[in-house]
Amino acid sequence: MKKYLIDFKIDDNIQLSSNYSLIKLSPCSGLLPEVEGGQFAQIEIPNSKETFLRRPISICFFDKKNNQLWLLVRKAGKGTESLINSISNTIVNMMLPLGNGFSYPTKPNAKVLLIGGGVGVAPLLYWGALLKAHGYDPLFLLAAKSENDLLLKDYFEEIGNVYVSTDDGSAGEKGLVIYNTILKDKTFDKYYCCGPMPMMKGIAKIAHTNSIDCEVSLENVMACGVGACLCCVEDTVDDGNVCVCKEGPVFNINRLKW
């Protein structure tokens, strides 16, 4: 897919809590390029004294009708903090769409579960919408530390049924997501998962055990975002170290040495 370098304008920065923002942006001019579910952007952090490189952020939703992109951002450090504090009309330059997204199940009526932890729910919103548009009936399992960190639940519910796990039990089932009841159901054809590494590894294990096809969206430190610098590698079974930014961020767990 062709990659673009585009100036966006922040239309709306909805602070979900002191740590999370849902930022809606539209291009300063022209139409958005097509985006696949699970792709990401390399974002130039505006007005930030202390950052140098771009930051990778998943495309949370691609609103073609309104020519708008959504980003879900968690305050992790200086760059994300500066993004979260950016006011409307701030200009944000992005390289996008980057990487390879999720892939559709091979079976037409496949039963799919999208599992997101924390801010890892971000890429699943648009992917869920795409799956639905393609005739699937996606179910969601959202996990968070507590109810306050449970993100975009209302939006997910518009697409499909939502199961919830929180560490403290303030919403849904209490405990780690890997113990959620829905994961006992072995009839799923495919899992799509994005979240903290230990969670993704836990889900991958369940998928392996139950022979469920599974794709995960990996994180890594990134400089270029386009496969040029080799900073962001993940070790694969078939090809050794490959770039997460170019061959991922979505990988089928069969490729990974997990």
Added chain:
Amino acid sequence: MKKYLIDFKIDDNIQLSSNYSLIKLSPCSGLLPEVEGGQFAQIEIPNSKETFLRRPISICFFDKKNNQLWLLVRKAGKGTESLINSISNTIVNMMLPLGNGFSYPTKPNAKVLLIGGGVGVAPLLYWGALLKAHGYDPLFLLAAKSENDLLLKDYFEEIGNVYVSTDDGSAGEKGLVIYNTILKDKTFDKYYCCGPMPMMKGIAKIAHTNSIDCEVSLENVMACGVGACLCCVEDTVDDGNVCVCKEGPVFNINRLKW
């Protein structure tokens, strides 16, 4: 004088043209410390990716009644540009008051002329007001490239008579300030001058010739602003290299090797 490190809030940023701003600030809390005419502040540039050190800016006016400081800023590069574009309520940290300001004439009824070129008029506004408050009748000679660069003329006129030179003759007398008719008047007791180096040297020459006492406010590259780093030296007759930030920025021309 005791120096302070204070957070200010921009109350008002009045863009005089695309290159100049008059910025009015008040402390985020508390009262302004006393300031002498001709002192300066070391300003932390807010939200600027490309600056590292503070920037020295003269205190243009000290409005005790409104607990407000004024800065007159010319776009010279990255830092001043960022200041000029700062919106109201931006927080700006300053070290102030720094350096030694102008000194009062020794004679009670001294006839004084304040000569400012370009953004160099900045420290003369408050100094003019102080002179007036102390019973002097300051006259002003303002110089600029053209009428558009003639700054704060209305404000100066409230304090005393204003003479003008512009390079292109679009206001006042045409030509370099050193040829302005008012400088033919040899009865002045003291000149105070701030502007580009060649202009100050020209004025100093006239002052020497006519035995007029003369103080100039020097520029230099500054890092610390408090005499600690020795980056900002000017060569003096009496003491060799001295710090402009600490022993200046105002010097009597008798100290200088001009």
Added chain:
Amino acid sequence: MVDLRVNIGALEFKNPVLTASGTFGYGEEFADFIDLNRLGGFIIKGTTLNHREGNPYPRMVETPSGMLNAVGLQNKGIDYFIENIYPRIKDYDTNVIVNVSGATINDYVTVCEKLNELEKINAIEINISCPNVKAGGMAFGTTPNGASAVVHACREAFRKTMIVKLSPNVTDITEIAKAVEGVGADSVSLTNTFLGMSINTETMKPYLSTITGGLSGPCIRPIAVRMVWQVSNAVKIPVIGLGGIMNGRDAIEFILAGATAVQLGTANFVDPTITIKVIDYISDYLQRHKIEDVKSIIGGMIQ
């Protein structure tokens, strides 16, 4: 119109803007953003005799105005390059230069010999300065003898334009430059990255899997400019300058300091179109200063 052409060894470059090895992939990664044919040249990533997996991750951490990397010369080896990459990139209308690394002198020589046979590879850049590998790499680049041993051997094996990329992690970089000039280098490029490290104070662990890595970006520019100035005054062969060039002004700075051409590395990550902007800036700058030929400002700093 201004003349942007410069010459290095037997080669002519349509303009002095190249991309730095390891930061521009095989060029293709940037083809969506810029027209690669406009570049003076591009230098593809460090190529070794055998396949190398590079270092474990994390391989990168941001630093003030820069970044540390610990890639460790990951590449699939020279034969893979010749079979799979070369056919794809050989027909760009620009100079394609291969950056060569090795653990032993023999490694370097074998790679050079193979590259010598490729019609469209008119130049190589010998990397004796990679800080991210245990054997070879920087070890060769920090003594005049080590450097000239490698370069001498490569010179026998490679008959086209040979650039030698110097390490900045030395007391006197002019010594190394003179040594490699003495054994036949057609040009020196400097600088490679500075050896640095960074620690995550919360986990108390280094950010990089290898503890130390190579520092690049504008943070190193003042040191790199100084070295280019020193080296260009010490040798007669053309110097290629790099290290933290982020825009056209920075490129001009290196040229004024003595660089015949420049390379852009880390800047490509911040702005994937930066190379083209730099070419345009140089052209504008020359017009603004009423200079007809970029060659006339090489080393043109007024003292």
Added chain:
Amino acid sequence: MVDLRVNIGALEFKNPVLTASGTFGYGEEFADFIDLNRLGGFIIKGTTLNHREGNPYPRMVETPSGMLNAVGLQNKGIDYFIENIYPRIKDYDTNVIVNVSGATINDYVTVCEKLNELEKINAIEINISCPNVKAGGMAFGTTPNGASAVVHACREAFRKTMIVKLSPNVTDITEIAKAVEGVGADSVSLTNTFLGMSINTETMKPYLSTITGGLSGPCIRPIAVRMVWQVSNAVKIPVIGLGGIMNGRDAIEFILAGATAVQLGTANFVDPTITIKVIDYISDYLQRHKIEDVKSIIGGMIQ
């Protein structure tokens, strides 16, 4: 309460935070902003035998995340210091350390002898690494022999704690550190500034009157941390770390890399209260990590 005390040579410091020579004047310049008595110590500016006017201006230019300076050791000489400055600063309740420079070994020795007599000067820092002077300075600091010659002679003349400040402009800084340890240094501090330069492309002239100057600030931190880590693994004497420390996190980074104490230089220009903030941060950090004694995290990086 956590224990912030550290020891270097015969001295105890109430905390590991010192100020770097040349960036903190004689301390007094910052007395309006902070309580100097809270500092672990301060190192006053480079003092030479005779009065020095330093270099012509411009002496400074900002660079990405740093600055270049070309002050050139301007000072009024040791006798002036003893008569006029020492009486004003000797009674601070902190360690006052004098940074000593010279053009010849004799210069160093004479200054050391005079300082040896000052009751309240318990330590000196021998500067063999100033990049801004023609004779002496860095010339001594770039070879093990040059360094040990100066330090050996100073050791005879000065009987209290002697710190040696190392130049980073070398291929292998551990060699120099080991050499000065061998001739009696009680501690090494690193790094001094990196030799750099910057050109104003519009005027085509260098920004500094001396063309080259010393680079400091956070831009150099990754290299300085790496050197501190290498040196602390190579010598037994305590290492004082500096180079681009801008906040408490950065100070901890140096301590984890192997520094017993740290110095803050350029950071004082950006925030004149930074020293106190760093002291408080270290204290908070230790509490947060349930560590009682700062000494227990010196070199504590987990590999």
